[in-house]
Amino acid sequence: MSAMPQSPDRPRPAVPDAAPAPAATGGRPRAWRAVALAGGLALIVALPFCVKTFFVFQITLAVIYAIAILGLNLLTGFNGQFSLGHSAFYAIGAYTAAIMMDADIPYVWTLPAAAAACFVSGFLFGLPALRLGGLYLALATFALAVATPQLLKASFLEHWTGGVQGISILKPDAPFGLPLDSDQWLYFFTVAVAAVLYLGAVNLVASRTGRALIAIRDHPTAASAMGINVALYKSLAFGVSALYTGVAGALGAIAISFVAPDSFTFALAIALFVGLVVGGVGSIPGTLFGGAFVLFVPNIAEHFSKGAAGAVYGVILILLIYLMPTGAAGFVGWLRRGLAPRSAPSHE
Amino acid sequence: MELFLHQVLAGLATGGIYACVALAVVMIYQAIDHLNFAQGEMAMFSTYVAWQLIQWGAPFWAAFVAAVALSFAAGVAIERIVFKPIRNAPVLSHVVVFIALLSILNSGAGFIWDYQNKNFPSPFGSGALFGQTLISRHDAGMIAVTLMMLALLHLFFRHTRIGLAMRAAAAAPESARLAGIRVGWMVALGWGMAAAIGAVAGMMIAPVVFLEPNMMLSILLYGFAGAVLGGLTSPGGAVLGGFAVGIIENLAATYIPVVGRELKLTIALLIIVAVLVVRPSGLFGRAVMTRV
Numbered sequence: 274m275s276a277m278p279q280s281p282d283r284p285r286p287a288v289p290d291a292a293p294a295p296a297a298t299g300g301r302p303r304a305w306r307a308v309a310l311a312g313g314l315a316l317i318v319a320l321p322f323c324v325k326t327f328f329v330f331q332i333t334l335a336v337i338y339a340i341a342i343l344g345l346n347l348l349t350g351f352n353g354q355f356s357l358g359h360s361a362f363y364a365i366g367a368y369t370a371a372i373m374m375d376a377d378i379p380y381v382w383t384l385p386a387a388a389a390a391c392f393v394s395g396f397l398f399g400l401p402a403l404r405l406g407g408l409y410l411a412l413a414t415f416a417l418a419v420a421t422p423q424l425l426k427a428s429f430l431e432h433w434t435g436g437v438q439g440i441s442i443l444k445p446d447a448p449f450g451l452p453l454d455s456d457q458w459l460y461f462f463t464v465a466v467a468a469v470l471y472l473g474a475v476n477l478v479a480s481r482t483g484r485a486l487i488a489i490r491d492h493p494t495a496a497s498a499m500g501i502n503v504a505l506y507k508s509l510a511f512g513v514s515a516l517y518t519g520v521a522g523a524l525g526a527i528a529i530s531f532v533a534p535d536s537f538t539f540a541l542a543i544a545l546f547v548g549l550v551v552g553g554v555g556s557i558p559g560t561l562f563g564g565a566f567v568l569f570v571p572n573i574a575e576h577f578s579k580g581a582a583g584a585v586y587g588v589i590l591i592l593l594i595y596l597m598p599t600g601a602a603g604f605v606g607w608l609r610r611g612l613a614p615r616s617a618p619s620h621e
Numbered sequence: 622m623e624l625f626l627h628q629v630l631a632g633l634a635t636g637g638i639y640a641c642v643a644l645a646v647v648m649i650y651q652a653i654d655h656l657n658f659a660q661g662e663m664a665m666f667s668t669y670v671a672w673q674l675i676q677w678g679a680p681f682w683a684a685f686v687a688a689v690a691l692s693f694a695a696g697v698a699i700e701r702i703v704f705k706p707i708r709n710a711p712v713l714s715h716v717v718v719f720i721a722l723l724s725i726l727n728s729g730a731g732f733i734w735d736y737q738n739k740n741f742p743s744p745f746g747s748g749a750l751f752g753q754t755l756i757s758r759h760d761a762g763m764i765a766v767t768l769m770m771l772a773l774l775h776l777f778f779r780h781t782r783i784g785l786a787m788r789a790a791a792a793a794p795e796s797a798r799l800a801g802i803r804v805g806w807m808v809a810l811g812w813g814m815a816a817a818i819g820a821v822a823g824m825m826i827a828p829v830v831f832l833e834p835n836m837m838l839s840i841l842l843y844g845f846a847g848a849v850l851g852g853l854t855s856p857g858g859a860v861l862g863g864f865a866v867g868i869i870e871n872l873a874a875t876y877i878p879v880v881g882r883e884l885k886l887t888i889a890l891l892i893i894v895a896v897l898v899v900r901p902s903g904l905f906g907r908a909v910m911t912r913v
Contacts, residue, residue, distance in 0.1 A: 404898050404901055405897055405901055406901070409849065411656070416846075416891070420891070550714055550717045581732040583728025583731075586721075591725075595707060599711060
């Protein structure tokens with residue numbers, strides 16, 4: 274049944290792919306790009322010294338969510354597989370980090386370990402997922418998301434996971450005697466990791482492998498007729514996607530310095546999914562918007578009305594979808610087309 | 622053996638709840654071709670409306686009919702107001718709007734009626750059926766109502782013109798439009814019917830689980846599971862799937878030692894995924910073929 278007519282695993286091409294995006298800016302004068310880049314870098318570096326500590330912490334979390342959403346986007350946006358279960362990979366990453374730090378292993382080493390653990394579990398989960406398309410895959414991943422907190426609480430794992438209590442870990446301090454408090458240091462650490470991961474994602478999508486993933490999304494049958502090993506690439510996409518989300522989970526555990534089963538419920542999976550769609554399915558820069566949305570909009574909603582925060586959140590979400598049905602990335606693309614000089618080709 | 626039988630009967634009782642929800646899930650799937658995550662919250666909200674009417678002194682069945690009618694109207698209104706303007710948006714955006722609706726209804730119900738558990742009366746009474754302690758009169762009544770809805774739906778979809786038009790609109794919107802069917806209104810009608818069935822399900826379930834804004838969250842999960850297990854294209858399969866999930870859940874909790882109470886849900890879901898891997902379109906669903 275792999276291709277039901279409505280299957281949600283086929284994001285409409287109205288969303289511009291991120292692959293051509295970096296190239297598209299090439300038309301602008303070089304100097305402007307350099308200035309924008311330098312300005313952006315300066316802003317990123319200056320930010321933690323200009324705002325309150327708690328806000329630095331929040332920005333860090335938003336970047337972490339953005340990484341997790343990027344992982345989901347690699348799977349859904351570029352490979353057309355649908356997942357409501359990424360909270361599970363986030364949890365695996367977070368628990369890997371927490372358990373290792375509990376055993377006095379330096380936090381830097383937890384990231385590669387979380388990445389490896391999640392890549393393997395994602396790849397393995399991707400194998401049975403091959404048989405399922407669209408809604409059925411959504412349900413299977415949904416089951417994974419629902420099962421995760423229960424498994425983490427299960428008595429036979431309690432020795433490692435700490436059961437319902439979870440695990441508390443120490444927030445790392447800045448190394449080399451840098452004059453930063455731990456929140457500022459974690460901000461820089463997270464941003465650096467995110468930069469590496471984003472570069473990796475951009476290159477992956479632009480590579481031969483990325484083109485294979487996109488071909489599978491657009492037309493699985495044609496892709497396999499062209500000699501692409503669909504099963505392998507789909508499982509790989511699951512693995513890489515889980516890897517990104519898992520690293521985000523590990524960073525999240527370090528930043529919050531606490532893990533507990535109830536932080537990784539289905540609500541997290543939903544939040545990541547919402548972030549994916551409002552950012553723009555199939556857009557790499559859009560994930561940053563998604564991360565910020567996931568973190569800040571529930572707080573804004575609570576600001577409006579404490580009692581009915583959920584209702585306000587829902588209304589904001591609906592208005593956002595009205596305004597930009599294809600997410601922030603689609604909206605920016607639409608603006609750009611609208612504002613571009615007439616001589617420019619109209620499609621980019 | 623007696624333990625086994627008891628567990629199966631207890632499973633049937635809870636399965637009745639899931640079957641009810643699964644039927645509503647399949648109903649909307651027939652109309653709009655995707656799963657509606659807000660379905661459970663819509664049912665919950667309808668149940669609150671019925672409860673409020675009963676509080677104001679309406680007799681049960683009057684409140685029941687009024688709630689079903691209001692839900693039908695609200696379902697149509699939601700489609701017309703919320704979904705019609707974004708008809709051309711990608712499917713994933715629609716799913717996000719479902720999530721938004723869920724959030725609005727859940728938090729709205731909590732805001733209006735607070736989060737305290739409320740007792741919802743049962744029209745069938747709560748005593749045991751035939752002196753059997755496992756299936757109460759209410760459970761039996763609920764199962765009967767579910768089967769009755771199933772029969773009505775079957776008649777509606779198979780033997781009325783409008784039922785046929787709705788199926789056509791869901792299966793092949795463009796061809797249906799060319800054949801003179803008003804596809805937009807068929808979709809709205811599907812939403813209305815799903816909301817009405819959800820309202821019935823909610824009112825049947827509420828006496829068992831108590832009325833509160835989060836009552837449907839886990840039940841909807843099982844309902845989805847039942848619907849997918851039975852096959853999303855088959856209302857009868859969905860009902861059977863719902864019962865099966867109830868029974869599987871109970872048996873797994875009893876007979877698989879590691880599982881116990883805490884992993885019940887996990888096991889039920891695992892079994893469903895296993896079934897899906899073997900039979901991707903569910904036990905009773907049609908396999909959908911596509912031409913390339």
